[in-house]
Amino acid sequence: MAEAEISTAAVLVIGDEILSGRTKDKNVGYIADRLTEVGIDLKEVRIVSDERAEIVAALNALRERYSYVFTTGGIGPTHDDITADSVAAAFDVPIDVDPRAVDVMLERYERADLTEARLRMARIPEGAELIANPVSKAPGFNIGNVFVMAGVPSIMQAMMDDVVPRLKAGQIVHSVSVEAGMGEGAVAKPLSALQDAFPDVSIGSYPYQRDGKFQTSIVLRSRNAERIEEAAQQFHSILAGIHANKA
Amino acid sequence: MAEAEISTAAVLVIGDEILSGRTKDKNVGYIADRLTEVGIDLKEVRIVSDERAEIVAALNALRERYSYVFTTGGIGPTHDDITADSVAAAFDVPIDVDPRAVDVMLERYERADLTEARLRMARIPEGAELIANPVSKAPGFNIGNVFVMAGVPSIMQAMMDDVVPRLKAGQIVHSVSVEAGMGEGAVAKPLSALQDAFPDVSIGSYPYQRDGKFQTSIVLRSRNAERIEEAAQQFHSILAGIHANKA
Numbered sequence: 001m002a003e004a005e006i007s008t009a010a011v012l013v014i015g016d017e018i019l020s021g022r023t024k025d026k027n028v029g030y031i032a033d034r035l036t037e038v039g040i041d042l043k044e045v046r047i048v049s050d051e052r053a054e055i056v057a058a059l060n061a062l063r064e065r066y067s068y069v070f071t072t073g074g075i076g077p078t079h080d081d082i083t084a085d086s087v088a089a090a091f092d093v094p095i096d097v098d099p100r101a102v103d104v105m106l107e108r109y110e111r112a113d114l115t116e117a118r119l120r121m122a123r124i125p126e127g128a129e130l131i132a133n134p135v136s137k138a139p140g141f142n143i144g145n146v147f148v149m150a151g152v153p154s155i156m157q158a159m160m161d162d163v164v165p166r167l168k169a170g171q172i173v174h175s176v177s178v179e180a181g182m183g184e185g186a187v188a189k190p191l192s193a194l195q196d197a198f199p200d201v202s203i204g205s206y207p208y209q210r211d212g213k214f215q216t217s218i219v220l221r222s223r224n225a226e227r228i229e230e231a232a233q234q235f236h237s238i239l240a241g242i243h244a245n246k247a
Numbered sequence: 248m249a250e251a252e253i254s255t256a257a258v259l260v261i262g263d264e265i266l267s268g269r270t271k272d273k274n275v276g277y278i279a280d281r282l283t284e285v286g287i288d289l290k291e292v293r294i295v296s297d298e299r300a301e302i303v304a305a306l307n308a309l310r311e312r313y314s315y316v317f318t319t320g321g322i323g324p325t326h327d328d329i330t331a332d333s334v335a336a337a338f339d340v341p342i343d344v345d346p347r348a349v350d351v352m353l354e355r356y357e358r359a360d361l362t363e364a365r366l367r368m369a370r371i372p373e374g375a376e377l378i379a380n381p382v383s384k385a386p387g388f389n390i391g392n393v394f395v396m397a398g399v400p401s402i403m404q405a406m407m408d409d410v411v412p413r414l415k416a417g418q419i420v421h422s423v424s425v426e427a428g429m430g431e432g433a434v435a436k437p438l439s440a441l442q443d444a445f446p447d448v449s450i451g452s453y454p455y456q457r458d459g460k461f462q463t464s465i466v467l468r469s470r471n472a473e474r475i476e477e478a479a480q481q482f483h484s485i486l487a488g489i490h491a492n493k494a
Contacts, residue, residue, distance in 0.1 A: 188364030
């Protein structure tokens with residue numbers, strides 16, 4: 001598969017509660033994992049507040065640049081849920097209560113209980129397709145290359161089950177992790193030479209501490225599994241050389 | 248304190264490992280909490296890949312718009328650590344090994360162990376001030392309104408201890424949470440009226456599930472504690488009315 005055919009993606013998290021620190025986001029990591037599984041490259045994430053102008057500006061910047069944009073948050077029934085209206089504004093299309101959305105909500109609510117507030121959750125921009133919500137019924141939607149989902153993790157995750165089959169999957173990125181067994185500084189120079197020798201393998205170096213000692217995970221990523229294997233073998237030789245020099 | 252004096256902030260997370268899902272970000276939530284404690288409003292977060300053009304573009308967009316920008320990630324000794332050079336490029340200033348940074352690194356390393364790779368961590372853009380790193384010595388830095396910190400959470404958190412006293416603290420935002428004891432739909436309409444009556448209090452509604460039942464946390468936020476108290480009292484009256492109607 002040619003590089004040009006690889007789908008790219010962005011996530012737009014909408015929520016004052018993430019920016020205030022009250023709620024810790026768990027959706028970005030989940031969506032990142034799901035996209036990696038189907039070979040789609042997540043390239044950017046933005047988190048913005050519950051303000052229409054902010055949502056519209058970020059959405060228009062991202063949907064122009066990437067194959068897909070996934071939004072989370074702001075599609076409930078309360079006054080601070082302004083995502084659907086903001087998406088309609090970004091696409092410059094009308095928005096109104098959608099009979100298809102009402103139908104799915106009637107699977108959970110009696111018609112008499114579909115209050116004005118709950119019907120806000122059935123407001124869908126013109127031309128959008130619904131995204132199923134098996135948890136609480138109120139749907140997400142897909143318009144153009146934008147997928148609008150709930151912010152509650154259990155609901156967002158269920159919605160992704162409906163979304164992923166609609167995406168153009170790519171060749172998956174293989175990934176091999178190697179523990180260097182030393183700090184980054186000790187392995188940085190040969191690692192840089194290895195990266196130069198394998199421009200088609202992305203080599204990441206991730207430092208961490210364990211029991212007060214600095215350690216490094218090296219992660220080799222590529223759509224070409226054979227090249228990863230070659231790079232990993234060379235890296236093991238490099239590590240052996242460093243340990244031999246120490247001994 | 249007038250609204251115009253409130254400092255705003257953005258976070259720029261730099262790291263392929265977050266976008267691939269391999270690492271789950273923990274820094275945004277931590278920085279959000281620290282800023283909230285000192286009355287600075289976090290307004291936007293972006294996560295970008297380890298690509299110079301991406302970092303420069305995001306940094307220039309954010310530093311123009313907000314009082315402060317905090318970056319995390321990409322300041323280690325390996326080939327994929329390109330944050331310092333990217334920040335220098337964004338500010339269009341030279342970057343080189345900084346004797347002050349070498350001095351602090353000599354607190355941990357022998358001079359003979361300050362290899363070319365480790366000295367990469369002492370490269371600081373011209374005109375920047377160092378940010379102390381008590382964990383592993385290699386410093387962060389502050390240039391203009393931008394604070395450049397490590398991605399390893401323990402190091403980033405220690406750096407924030409050095410950064411926060413340099414920021415212009417604002418009047419803190421008080422916050423009161425009330426459990427509605429029902430789903431969002433049941434409380435949405437009176438809540439919207441309450442928001443209209445208290446334009447100076449930000450009223451957020453956060454749904455969640457517990458034991459399979461939908462619940463809602465209402466969070467009232469304002470720099471004016473008295474107005475929060477008034478709004479919270481009115482909200483308790485609203486809840487009492489809803490429960491009385493049900494009974």
